[in-house]
Amino acid sequence: MKKQILMEKDEIKKEIVESMRDLYLRGLVTSSSGNISARIFGSEFLWITPTGPNKPKLKEDDLVKIDLDGRILEGNNKPSAEWRTHVEIFKVRKDVNAVVHTHNPFTIGVTMVRKEFKPVTTEASILLKEIATLPFKKPCSEELSKLVSKNIINRNALILRGHGVIGVGSDLNEAKSIVEVIEDDAIVQTVMKIFSKRASRY
Numbered sequence: 001m002k003k004q005i006l007m008e009k010d011e012i013k014k015e016i017v018e019s020m021r022d023l024y025l026r027g028l029v030t031s032s033s034g035n036i037s038a039r040i041f042g043s044e045f046l047w048i049t050p051t052g053p054n055k056p057k058l059k060e061d062d063l064v065k066i067d068l069d070g071r072i073l074e075g076n077n078k079p080s081a082e083w084r085t086h087v088e089i090f091k092v093r094k095d096v097n098a099v100v101h102t103h104n105p106f107t108i109g110v111t112m113v114r115k116e117f118k119p120v121t122t123e124a125s126i127l128l129k130e131i132a133t134l135p136f137k138k139p140c141s142e143e144l145s146k147l148v149s150k151n152i153i154n155r156n157a158l159i160l161r162g163h164g165v166i167g168v169g170s171d172l173n174e175a176k177s178i179v180e181v182i183e184d185d186a187i188v189q190t191v192m193k194i195f196s197k198r199a200s201r202y
């Protein structure tokens, strides 16, 4: 049993590091923005990316283990400045084992103009179920973490107006897919807007 937990822990840490690199290559996080956390199912602690730059070059040893009150249990770095939002989600969603927060440029742009995000692609309509766009709150604030925990109860995706996106899932792959599919849909919406404008000129 002990061996199994260790294997799962190493696997989670590896997945966090790999996911951050993938999201950086997709342009959904920058060197200094975005954060990821994950936990072993049912546990009262999580691994989270550290605060500070160089996200694409993160190593497993850079990750920080914290409990649901934000206390550091393992690691030499400070946890992500957005740690409050991550722990508040885990507190209200026992079924969630991974949280991904990114700064999707197209999604941010679309929701700064439109009040609600209405998916147009089949994939997004199926995967996202219900998505809410929350009013702007200061990043990393307690106010933001409370608003997110209230709204994530029956959803797997949230858009933070003027700031970014949060995706949650039973594992990291699920949470990562959420933020990727939202951005793909926002790109399609942008293309539709450009072409419908051009079409109206002829």
Ligand SMILES: [Zn+2]
Residues within 6 Å of the ligand: 033, 034, 082, 101, 102, 103, 139, 163, 164
């Ligand atoms: Zn952010």
